[in-house]
Amino acid sequence: MKKLSARRRHPLAALVVLLFALAATGGLYAAFAPAEAAKADSSAQSLKIDEGKRLFAVGCSSCHGLNGEGSSTGPSLVGVGSAAVDFQVGTGRMPAQQPGAQIPKKKNIYSQDDIDAMAAFVASLGPGPVVPTADQYTSTETDAVAKGGELFRTNCSQCHNFQGAGGALTQGKFAPSLEGVSPKHIFEAMQTGPQNMPSFPDSTMPEKQKQEIVAFVRYQSNEAPNPGGLSLGSLGPVTEGLFGWIFGLGVLIAIAIWVAAHTTKAKKS
Amino acid sequence: MSDDKLPAEHAEGHGEVAAADNPFADPGLPAHQVRRTDIDERAAKRAERQVSLLFVVSMLATIGFIASYVSIDPDKIVYIFPLGHVSALNFALGMTLGVALFCIGAGAVHWARTLMSDVEHPAERHAIEADDEVRADVIEQFKTGAGESGFGRRKMIRNTMIGSMALVPLAGVVLLRDLGPLPEKKLDHTGWDEATPAVPIRLINMNTNEGMKPEDIAVGSLTFAKPGPSVLRPEGLQESDDDFQEAIAKDALMLIRIQPEDIKDANSAGLGFQGVLAYSKICTHVGCPISLYEQQTHHALCPCHQSTFDLSDGARVIFGPAGHPLPQLKITTDSLGYLVATGDFSHPVGPSFWERSE
Ligand code: FES
Numbered sequence: 001m002k003k004l005s006a007r008r009r010h011p012l013a014a015l016v017v018l019l020f021a022l023a024a025t026g027g028l029y030a031a032f033a034p035a036e037a038a039k040a041d042s043s044a045q046s047l048k049i050d051e052g053k054r055l056f057a058v059g060c061s062s063c064h065g066l067n068g069e070g071s072s073t074g075p076s077l078v079g080v081g082s083a084a085v086d087f088q089v090g091t092g093r094m095p096a097q098q099p100g101a102q103i104p105k106k107k108n109i110y111s112q113d114d115i116d117a118m119a120a121f122v123a124s125l126g127p128g129p130v131v132p133t134a135d136q137y138t139s140t141e142t143d144a145v146a147k148g149g150e151l152f153r154t155n156c157s158q159c160h161n162f163q164g165a166g167g168a169l170t171q172g173k174f175a176p177s178l179e180g181v182s183p184k185h186i187f188e189a190m191q192t193g194p195q196n197m198p199s200f201p202d203s204t205m206p207e208k209q210k211q212e213i214v215a216f217v218r219y220q221s222n223e224a225p226n227p228g229g230l231s232l233g234s235l236g237p238v239t240e241g242l243f244g245w246i247f248g249l250g251v252l253i254a255i256a257i258w259v260a261a262h263t264t265k266a267k268k269s
Numbered sequence: 270m271s272d273d274k275l276p277a278e279h280a281e282g283h284g285e286v287a288a289a290d291n292p293f294a295d296p297g298l299p300a301h302q303v304r305r306t307d308i309d310e311r312a313a314k315r316a317e318r319q320v321s322l323l324f325v326v327s328m329l330a331t332i333g334f335i336a337s338y339v340s341i342d343p344d345k346i347v348y349i350f351p352l353g354h355v356s357a358l359n360f361a362l363g364m365t366l367g368v369a370l371f372c373i374g375a376g377a378v379h380w381a382r383t384l385m386s387d388v389e390h391p392a393e394r395h396a397i398e399a400d401d402e403v404r405a406d407v408i409e410q411f412k413t414g415a416g417e418s419g420f421g422r423r424k425m426i427r428n429t430m431i432g433s434m435a436l437v438p439l440a441g442v443v444l445l446r447d448l449g450p451l452p453e454k455k456l457d458h459t460g461w462d463e464a465t466p467a468v469p470i471r472l473i474n475m476n477t478n479e480g481m482k483p484e485d486i487a488v489g490s491l492t493f494a495k496p497g498p499s500v501l502r503p504e505g506l507q508e509s510d511d512d513f514q515e516a517i518a519k520d521a522l523m524l525i526r527i528q529p530e531d532i533k534d535a536n537s538a539g540l541g542f543q544g545v546l547a548y549s550k551i552c553t554h555v556g557c558p559i560s561l562y563e564q565q566t567h568h569a570l571c572p573c574h575q576s577t578f579d580l581s582d583g584a585r586v587i588f589g590p591a592g593h594p595l596p597q598l599k600i601t602t603d604s605l606g607y608l609v610a611t612g613d614f615s616h617p618v619g620p621s622f623w624e625r626s627e
Binding site: 151154155158159167169170173175193195196197198199200201203204205206209225226227228229230259264265 | 303305346349352356359363378382383475476477481486487489491492493525561562563564565566568572575577588
């Protein structure tokens with residue numbers, strides 16, 4: 001006590017007292033304030049939603065409306081769920097660089113925290129597919145790739161090509177290549193059906209089958225060997241024929257010209 | 270080779286030289302130039318050895334081809350630098366066969382260029398037509414022949430001959446009958462045609478092999494289905510069935526769901542169930558499986574020749590060569606709430622054919 005009282009004239013004494021007083025008031029408030037309100041205001045979730053709303057107002061509201069209700073330039077986001085936001089923003093498709101037949105993938109400018117915040121805000125507008133966790137999209141089965149290949153050929157290959165190389169659709173739209181797409185984004189695309197892709201909800205394609213498809217697509221872009229050497233984009237007969245005609249015949253013609261142009265005549269010089 | 274073996278100076282060309290009075294004189298052939306192998310026996314021997322070496326390499330490569338064919342495991346994958354992971358067998362076969370063929374070609378070319386005689390032989394060109402005398406003679410003979418045969422006079426012979434010549438090709442046409450019996454009614458029917466309102470057939474999800482309820486089909490989703498158990502197929506269509514491929518080529522369905530107010534064709538909405546529509550997956554052009562479905566425009570595109578169908582408007586053809594809309598299946602739910610078909614498609618599945626009833 002002696003020590004304390006000896007310092008009571010210290011220039012910082014008033015500050016210390018003030019801090020104690022503030023802490024006490026805060027503590028009392030926390031103890032006696034209505035429990036519900038305290039919870040709502042301090043929970044990380046609602047802070048995130050607020051943050052998301054702020055980001056949304058800056059980056060998205062010009063098309064989707066201030067409250068995600070949609071406008072003539074962008075659809076309503078009520079009920080699309082956090083998975084859709086995570087996919088669209090995470091792959092750089094949103095915010096859209098310009099309106100058109102299809103919004104292309106580009107560099108993502110948001111951090112994952114920002115995306116999570118926006119996803120939380122959009123999810124708060126209405127229930128929808130939730131961002132999957134790693135164990136939802138990672139299969140541990142040993143035969144996942146084989147099963148996934150079969151499911152891929154039934155459900156996906158018509159648009160995305162038999163190896164996931166992508167393909168053309170109507171009026172300038174296209175199915176993008178799946179090479180190098182992260183497992184989370186593949187899974188989210190199947191859940192939410194981004195842009196013109198149909199969705200594959202759990203009711204018609206159970207989560208386990210989506211895992212298998214993810215496993216197959218990842219195998220295709222990472223490990224699958226290439227039995228013939230050159231894959232030529234895995235696009236099928238068009239590139240193969242083009243290669244044969246241009247390079248195959250071209251080389252033969254070049255050799256023929258070379259052979260004819262080089263004389264074996266003995267020259268003095 | 271020493272220089273003294275070369276001809277001292279190229280001989281002059283043996284044509285005329287352009288002169289002031291005849292600027293377009295025929296310059297003739299340039300003088301023949303000898304090759305090193307023509308005058309130097311050592312060079313010729315070397316060329317001979319090179320040619321045979323190429324042929325021997327080709328033989329070895331062919332033996333290598335056979336050897337790799339029998340010895341390399343078809344499943345073996347190896348890493349080869351610029352190519353990445355490739356099949357060892359494919360690589361070996363391609364390499365050896367390529368070398369074998371290339372060496373034969375290269376050997377032949379080398380032989381022709383260095384050892385075969387290359388002395389120029391001029392060959393004069395002449396007009397192709399015969400001279401007037403011969404032509405007049407041939408025409409005369411033809412006329413005599415025609416007169417003797419009486420072709421112009423005996424009209425009956427002429428006409429019957431023309432008739433018989435015109436009929437002969439018909440024999441070929443008749444042979445086309447060998448292309449097989451007509452398909453009869455087979456193309457009119459699918460695995461769904463046993464379905465009746467009293468004995469409906471369930472729609473089975475191709476992914477899960479189970480029935481589906483309307484609430485499983487979300488707006489904007491795409492699901493593929495096949496027929497479930499029926500009288501003729503108590504198990505439903507199974508992939509292990511002998512005729513699975515043949516059956517699924519007619520029975521395959523794509524199921525989509527459209528907000529009922531967005532369906533433009535009232536008849537099509539009636540065939541569906543609360544906005545769930547079941548269309549044939551087989552293009553009506555030449556029968557490719559189509560399911561490039563765009564969930565916002567409701568267009569389905571065929572990858573083969575780009576026929577585009579508007580699934581919100583009774584699968585009307587809006588682009589491309591297809592001649593009919595996609596057939597639609599009438600669906601409803603059974604007492605347990607599963608989606609069922611109560612009859613066959615609205616019209617025959619797949620491309621047009623002669624006997625098609627509509
Ligand atoms: S088969 Fe579909 S457009 Fe030709």
